[in-house]
Structure formats: C-alpha cells, structure tokens
Amino acid sequence: MATTAVARLLFGRVPRVSRNLSQFSSLKFYSSQPSNYEYIKTEKAGEKQNVGVITLNRPKALNALCDDLILEVKDAVEKFDKDSSIGAMIITGSEKAFAAGADIKAMQNQTFSQTVNGRMLEGWSSISDASKPLIAAVNGYALGGGCELAMMCDIIYAGETARFGQPEIIIGTIPGAGGTQRLTRVIGKSKAMEMVLTGNQISAVEAEKSGLVSKVFPPDQLLAEAVKLGERIATHSQIIVSLAKDSVNRAYETTLQEGLRYEKKIFYGTFATADRKEGMSAFIEKRPPKFINE
Ligand code: CAA
Numbered sequence: 001m002a003t004t005a006v007a008r009l010l011f012g013r014v015p016r017v018s019r020n021l022s023q024f025s026s027l028k029f030y031s032s033q034p035s036n037y038e039y040i041k042t043e044k045a046g047e048k049q050n051v052g053v054i055t056l057n058r059p060k061a062l063n064a065l066c067d068d069l070i071l072e073v074k075d076a077v078e079k080f081d082k083d084s085s086i087g088a089m090i091i092t093g094s095e096k097a098f099a100a101g102a103d104i105k106a107m108q109n110q111t112f113s114q115t116v117n118g119r120m121l122e123g124w125s126s127i128s129d130a131s132k133p134l135i136a137a138v139n140g141y142a143l144g145g146g147c148e149l150a151m152m153c154d155i156i157y158a159g160e161t162a163r164f165g166q167p168e169i170i171i172g173t174i175p176g177a178g179g180t181q182r183l184t185r186v187i188g189k190s191k192a193m194e195m196v197l198t199g200n201q202i203s204a205v206e207a208e209k210s211g212l213v214s215k216v217f218p219p220d221q222l223l224a225e226a227v228k229l230g231e232r233i234a235t236h237s238q239i240i241v242s243l244a245k246d247s248v249n250r251a252y253e254t255t256l257q258e259g260l261r262y263e264k265k266i267f268y269g270t271f272a273t274a275d276r277k278e279g280m281s282a283f284i285e286k287r288p289p290k291f292i293n294e
Helices: 003-011 067-082 112-117 124-129 145-152 167-171 182-187 189-198 204-209 219-234 238-250 256-270 274-284
Strands: 040-045 051-056 088-092 097-099 134-138 141-143 155-159 163-165 201-203 215-217
Touching (some): 040 067, 051 067, 051 219, 067 088, 067 124, 097 134, 097 145, 134 145, 134 219, 155 204, 163 204, 215 219
Parallel strands (some): 088 134, 134 155, 141 163, 155 215
Antiparallel strands (some): 040 051
C-alpha cells in the first residue's frame, strides 16, 4: 500500500491556516495576520514558523471558557492540524490566567434538561483529537475547565506562578470536561481525590512533582520554552510524530497487553513510510535526515 494511503488510513488528514494580531510582534520569529476570532489570537512561531500558537484572550473574565471561545480554539486547532507547515501547537493564556474554568455566568441559570439536551461541554474533548502534538503553556490560574483544557494537551509546561485546581465542588458541581478522569490517571487517586473533593489548588512545583506538568519556568520564559519544545518536535517527521502521539495516548485507553500489541502494529506501520527509511539511512550516512512527511 502507498505510504500516503497508509497515513490516511492511520490518521486521515492534511493542509491550511489563519493567523492574527500578535502579542509577540516585538519578539523574533513570531508572525501573525488578521483573523475573525473574538476570544483567541493565533500566530505562527519559531525560526521556521512551524509552531502554531493559540492564545486565549478573554482577559476581563480571566479566559473563562464560554462556548464561543471553545469553538474558536477547536477551529484554530483544526486549522493548524491541517497546515502542513506546522509541526506542533501551543495553547496558552495570559500571565494571570491560562483559564479560570467554564463560564460560571453562562452556566448559572442552566437547568438539568438544558445541559442534557444542549450536550453541555460535549464538544470540548475533540480538541485532543488533533493528530499533531499540543503543548499547554500555563501561567496563572488553570482552574476547572482551564485545568481540564491543559490536560487535553499532550504536554504541559508551567510558569512558576501557575495554579492548578478543580474547584467545581466549591460552586456545587463536579468537573465535567475530564477533571475526574484525566487528573486521576495522571496524578493518581489520592491526589486527584484531594483536589476534586476540597477544591484546593496546587502550585506549579507540586504539579511538576505529581507528573501533571513536565517542566516549570520563570513566567516570562514560559512561552519561549514552549516554542523551543514545539520546534524540537517539528524537526521530526510529522507522520511519525502523530503515530508516536497516538501510541502514547493508547496507554490511557486500554490494557497493557492490548497497548503493547497496538504499539507493535504502529511500529511495523512506520516501515511503510519513506521517513522511517530516510531516518535510518541518515543515521548510517552520518547526515541530518530530510523528512518529507510521507
Ligand atoms: N466564569 C465566569 N467568569 C469568571 C470566571 C469563570 N469561571 N472566573 C473569573 N471570572 C470573572 C469574574 O466573575 C470577574 O468578573 P467581574 O469583574 O465581571 O466580576 C473577573 O473574571 C475577575 O475575576 P475575580 O474578580 O474573581 O478575580 P480574582 O483575582 O479575585 O480571583 C479566581 C481569581 C480565583 C480565578 C476567581 O475568579 C475564581 O475563583 N474563579 C472561578 C474558578 C472556578 O470555579 N472555576 C470552575 C468553573 S466550573 C467548570 O470549569 C466546570 C467544568 O468542569 C468545565
């Protein structure tokens, strides 16, 4: 089977992007162009402009995640995911708040039947369906849906001032976008129970210690470090990166034996790609690989 057909079978997508007014315009290697988004900004970052950055931008509500904001994030993720020039994506917020959760003002008067019939929060998880890696760069509050949005990403980097929490219990509800599930899988039952049942926040250092966050940086260096990470990932074959991401994610969905079988099939599948051959040839010929994402 042709490698492109294999790729389509395994994860099925390809190319285009919209960009927007940049908060990084004073920095090197950021570019933006106008878009129609109201609650987010998007730009391309990195020396090769191969990292897509999505910045939540609803400052008056500490980036509370109203429906339209989530729709915009989903749209931006989808566009970067289809843009062949992009190798990794970042979701970030402001220095004060990554996101302070779902929009409490919008939820205040909702009834049970409205939540069921309107399938409240149901579309959020599709953000994590992206085939390219998503990095959450978290400064400030990542609470409720904000913590859940960060956990929908593949890697979380945090600024020293970041605060993570699932405070829904304080307002008479429970996490509804993965907080009881993803958090428990990542930091374990005891710590997750403590956070969900008390509503207490944890610091960036605690989050790193418990495995929720992979690295902590001074707040003003966070985004640059996340871009560096994205650039590093983007040096690899996009097709192989997607397969690796898919295989790691499978560990959360299945038993060890099933997961090992799945990994092996994906590993064999890499041998149907031109990039696997190129990677190994480049190693043997002592030169950098030239991946073509096929
Ligand atoms: N929804 C709507 N508006 C919010 C909000 C939210 N989640 N979080 C903050 N805001 C608004 C505030 O209402 C306030 O607006 P006004 O100026 O119009 O009053 C503005 O943002 C600034 O907030 P504060 O004045 O409260 O700022 P602070 O610095 O004193 O406190 C905070 C910051 C600790 C984050 C506090 O705002 C807070 O506790 N926010 C709510 C956190 C929360 O409970 N999140 C969970 C939501 S439910 C959920 O997410 C369900 C799910 O699983 C998806």
